[in-house]
Amino acid sequence: MRITQGCFSFLPDLTDDQIRAQIDYCLSKDWAVGIEFTDDPHPRNIFWEMWGHPMFDLRDPAGVMLELAACRKANPDSYIKLIAFDSTRGFETVRMSFIVNRPKVEPSFVMTRTEVAGRTVNVAITRA
């Protein structure tokens, strides 16, 4: 099951050139680009592992691509995403994130609905 989260996840996987162009856009906005990876893409898992520090003061995507290559080498069968952090006062948050690497076989999730008191339904998403 294809995991969809962040930007571009309904599109075909980005090529390296496309990733480079996106990073270039982020850097042109003075956002700090960071790399995160995980083997648990559950939607409730909001804490992915960080690959090194977020990269401040970069001018060119080549630096990020270098780290991305290292991260892919170390975690070839993981989800890897790039996040772009905007430090502008008032934002101070991630402005953009997109998945750049997926495992060969993506896990699927099933949704179980449980009827509880009254007409309330509890929903649980679990790995199939």
Added chain:
Amino acid sequence: MNEIAAAPAAVADAVDLREDFKSSGVAEILEELDRELIGLAPVKQRIRETAALLLVHRARGKLGLGDETPTLHMSFTGNPGVGKTTVALKMAGLLHRLGYVRKGHLVSVTRDDLVGQYIGHTAPKTREVLKKAMGGVLFIDEAYYLYKPDNERDYGQEAIEILLQVMENHRDDLVVILAGYADRMDRFFASNPGFRSRIAHHVEFPDYSDGELLRIAETMLARGDYGFDDDARAAMGDYIAARRVLPHFANARSIRNALDRARLRHASRLFETPGPVGAKELSTLRAEDIRGSRVFAGGLAHERKNP
């Protein structure tokens, strides 16, 4: 497939080098270099040659003549204060205009920025700097401090290895300029043959002559709306001759410091003068402002030869 199909269309019959020279903005940078930097004739000549080489290389590429990306890493050798950093900045602009680096910024570092303090600290630190320099020019000042032959466990070696690897594998991504004193750089290259072979352009910066330093002094003053009167100009000439033989002479940097101190004396002289002062007095340095320098008394007390 696409490349083969597209190739004939992209190949032009002829390239007008003159036109290329103007439209790429290279001419502008070279003019700026001539205008802003006094002296340094051999350096300007080398930069002109490098620019010509790169223009021709680009023209060859346009005509579909196969050519490898030229190695652009350089070493700038010369005494302190001869303008190595300034020229490096211009070089970054030049390479950017010609499209050999993508962003054209200059990241200036020394040993402290590259070498860590404990095991495992150096590699991430060096890589951090390299990532920042990607797309631009990495300027390593006093590069020979990276290599300390007397300590085989020095972490500098690790930084050198990473640098060499990046200089080889990421030639399209960044240009490295090593800078430092000529004799120590020679020793550094002798003990690190890897560097010598990866650096194509060795540029030597000569010391400025006394006349050039005087012109530099006047340019520096003019930038801040100051000026010499005739006596002060003569005094500055004497000052330069006297300063040159004292230790720690750093060419243009020494001149800048001397002018800062002269302005200090100028200010306190005006402050002592009763009555109003006009724009002319406020902007003219007089001989006494220059002659007040310790250099005329033989330098600092501990530097004097016969106290």
